Amino acid sequence: MSHESQFCHERGLPFLEAQSLTKTYRVGGSTVHALRDVDFTAAQGDFVVINGPSGSGKTTFLNLISAIDRPTEGDVLIEGASTAALSERQLAQLRKDKIGLIFQTFNLIPVLTAAENAEYPLLLQKLSRAERSDRVQSILAEVGLEDLARRRPNELSGGQRQRIAIARALITQPKLVLADEPTANLDSETGAQVMALMRTLNEEHCVVFIVVTHDPAVAGYARRRIRIHDGHLMEGGTDDLVDSAPKSPS
Amino acid sequence: MQIKTALRNVFRNRRRTLFSLTVIVVGFAVLASVLGFIEEALRSTQVSLASESGAVQVAAEGLFENTTDGFEYLIDPVRLDRVLSEVSALPGVVGVSWQLNFAGLVGDESGSTLIIGRGVVPCSDVQDYECIVTIGDPLGESSDRQVVLGRALARKLNVGPGDRINIATGTVSGNFNAATVDVIGEVTYAFEELEGQLGLFPISFVQRLLKTDGVERILIGLEDLGEAAAFAAALQARLTDADIPLVTRTWEELNPSYESISSFYGAFSGLAMIGVAILVFFSVLEVLTISFLERSREVGTLRAFGTPRGRVFRSFLLEAGFLGLIGAVAGALISVALILLFNGIGFTWTPPGAAIPQAIRLGLSTEVVLMPVLTVLLSTLLSALFPSWRNARIEIVDALRSV
Numbered sequence: 084m085s086h087e088s089q090f091c092h093e094r095g096l097p098f099l100e101a102q103s104l105t106k107t108y109r110v111g112g113s114t115v116h117a118l119r120d121v122d123f124t125a126a127q128g129d130f131v132v133i134n135g136p137s138g139s140g141k142t143t144f145l146n147l148i149s150a151i152d153r154p155t156e157g158d159v160l161i162e163g164a165s166t167a168a169l170s171e172r173q174l175a176q177l178r179k180d181k182i183g184l185i186f187q188t189f190n191l192i193p194v195l196t197a198a199e200n201a202e203y204p205l206l207l208q209k210l211s212r213a214e215r216s217d218r219v220q221s222i223l224a225e226v227g228l229e230d231l232a233r234r235r236p237n238e239l240s241g242g243q244r245q246r247i248a249i250a251r252a253l254i255t256q257p258k259l260v261l262a263d264e265p266t267a268n269l270d271s272e273t274g275a276q277v278m279a280l281m282r283t284l285n286e287e288h289c290v291v292f293i294v295v296t297h298d299p300a301v302a303g304y305a306r307r308r309i310r311i312h313d314g315h316l317m318e319g320g321t322d323d324l325v326d327s328a329p330k331s332p333s
Numbered sequence: 334m335q336i337k338t339a340l341r342n343v344f345r346n347r348r349r350t351l352f353s354l355t356v357i358v359v360g361f362a363v364l365a366s367v368l369g370f371i372e373e374a375l376r377s378t379q380v381s382l383a384s385e386s387g388a389v390q391v392a393a394e395g396l397f398e399n400t401t402d403g404f405e406y407l408i409d410p411v412r413l414d415r416v417l418s419e420v421s422a423l424p425g426v427v428g429v430s431w432q433l434n435f436a437g438l439v440g441d442e443s444g445s446t447l448i449i450g451r452g453v454v455p456c457s458d459v460q461d462y463e464c465i466v467t468i469g470d471p472l473g474e475s476s477d478r479q480v481v482l483g484r485a486l487a488r489k490l491n492v493g494p495g496d497r498i499n500i501a502t503g504t505v506s507g508n509f510n511a512a513t514v515d516v517i518g519e520v521t522y523a524f525e526e527l528e529g530q531l532g533l534f535p536i537s538f539v540q541r542l543l544k545t546d547g548v549e550r551i552l553i554g555l556e557d558l559g560e561a562a563a564f565a566a567a568l569q570a571r572l573t574d575a576d577i578p579l580v581t582r583t584w585e586e587l588n589p590s591y592e593s594i595s596s597f598y599g600a601f602s603g604l605a606m607i608g609v610a611i612l613v614f615f616s617v618l619e620v621l622t623i624s625f626l627e628r629s630r631e632v633g634t635l636r637a638f639g640t641p642r643g644r645v646f647r648s649f650l651l652e653a654g655f656l657g658l659i660g661a662v663a664g665a666l667i668s669v670a671l672i673l674l675f676n677g678i679g680f681t682w683t684p685p686g687a688a689i690p691q692a693i694r695l696g697l698s699t700e701v702v703l704m705p706v707l708t709v710l711l712s713t714l715l716s717a718l719f720p721s722w723r724n725a726r727i728e729i730v731d732a733l734r735s736v
Contacts (some may be wrong), residue, residue, distance in 0.1 A: 182640070
């Protein structure tokens with residue numbers, strides 16, 4: 084993969100900021116708070132693991148910072164630019180150019196081969212066939228699946244599928260990769276391999292990785308650990324609330 | 334890759350695709366058969382009507398408009414030759430004939446009834462139907478005092494081949510004339526009313542009976558009935574230039590019933606198209622709705638990667654287009670095979686207003702294949718519109734959540 088540098092010059096510079104993020108849903112006649120007034124910052128080169136039990140708001144938080152959902156209140160800034168006022172089309176453009184996504188269930192397109200799945204985001208960027216082919220070969224080599232390029236997802240193991248999903252997330256050279264429970268459907272050994280791969284890619288490409296999981300084993304790969312509980316973020320991955328503690332009304 | 338993906342998605346659920354394709358192919362085959370039948374029915378009706386009236390007729394305008402007095406419309410031999418000369422100068426003519434008709438009485442000692450006598454050139458290239466008799470013999474070149482009766486008239490008179498009947502009518506000068514003729518055959522007509530009055534005579538006999546050497550109308554047969562209007566216009570121009578006071582009429586102008594027959598078949602084919610379109614629309618709609626909804630998570634994934642709604646919409650529509658196209662190609666191949674098989678078996682029928690039984694064949698023109706292609710393609714695409722739109726509009730978060 085032709086990333087510019089093996090060294091992260093910009094490590095530590097803020098890339099993503101969530102400001103007072105609140106997300107509520109109407110369920111029946113009542114309001115459910117999925118996220119409550121959350122502040123969060125991720126810097127270049129971060130590898131953040133957000134840990135929390137089911138229903139704690141992990142996926143909601145990920146949906147908001149990946150710009151596939153809009154907050155009820157608050158804003159998400161990417162490289163200092165607000166996303167609140169962006170149109171659907173602009174948000175799609177933002178996701179296409181700057182964000183890579185990895186899903187719990189891999190979400191590969193069954194009718195496409197491994198290589199075609201990895202290639203898909205490049206089609207949206209109108210690159211030449213030759214350039215797309217180069218990038219696909221490079222990224223498949225990087226995730227160790229160049230020999231399985233022609234296989235369909237149903238011909239791959241869970242770990243191989245997740246590697247393809249990682250390749251797909253990284254092929255556009257995004258600055259932010261968001262992973263939702265990437266090891267949930269993998270055995271512990273394969274999960275560890277996938278996490279190790281993500282960590283390596285984070286270090287080599289200076290990509291911000293934000294991984295949400297309820298798997299405590301994943302936390303070991305983090306530069307930063309955050310725990311989410313009842314819609315609140317707590318730095319440290321333990322029960323100690325840090326910068327996202329609920330704000331008391333003043 | 335969008336095309337490749339769409340094609341692969343078509344065959345993703347083979348059982349479902351097979352169902353859709355079966356519906357499309359069956360609809361296609363039904364529609365192609367109906368259109369083929371209608372096309373052939375219209376064609377054979379045209380041929381049948383033109384075999385009685387000629388593709389183009391030439392006569393006095395007053396005869397066509399029914400505004401003449403007496404026999405002033407008759408065409409004398411000199412004028413007949415001039416018209417034949419003009420006709421021979423034009424291309425596409427397969428034969429020329431002429432007629433002299435009269436109304437009179439027919440009967441024997443036991444009684445009489447009305448007869449519509451038609452004096453014809455026996456077994457001409459233009460009116461070969463006269464040669465197809467159900468009983469007895471047709472008129473021949475040497476026929477003179479002979480008649481082929483409509484079968485119903487023969488029944489009415491209780492006569493048949495070998496019997497003799499008396500004919501009585503007025504001459505062109507207004508006098509009364511009568512003759513005895515031999516019945517040599519019977520002919521069947523689709524219209525029983527006409528069959529109950531018709532008698533076919535050699536024209537030379539009718540001229541003697543009416544005491545004239547003129548003819549009433551000239552009938553022209555053409556290689557291509559579709560050229561009748563152009564031929565009639567060209568001949569009319571030549572007649573006018575030659576100062577011959579006669580007019581031309583095409584077979585369609587002479588048979589106004591054809592327009593209503595054509596309209597009926599047109600409405601019938603329209604109904605068949607609508608029926609097949611509805612069948613394909615609802616069958617494919619159900620299949621596509623289920624198929625597309627099952628892929629909501631894929632849509633969510635693609636949209637999450639930045640795929641615009643329009644591209645998602647187009648990809649589903651493309652998939653439906655391929656389904657319709659594959660169905661149309663399969664439908665066309667199967668329909669053509671079925672039509673060829675049907676035509677190979679060979680059935681006959683007598684179209685409305687026709688004298689000659691026709692082979693029941695199914696037409697196999699470009700239109701017979703193209704119309705079903707358009708119908709199934711359009712219905713398939715229309716049926717995909719709503720599910721495609723709904724899938725493209727689904728919220729990413731909801732789509733990703735779907736199982």
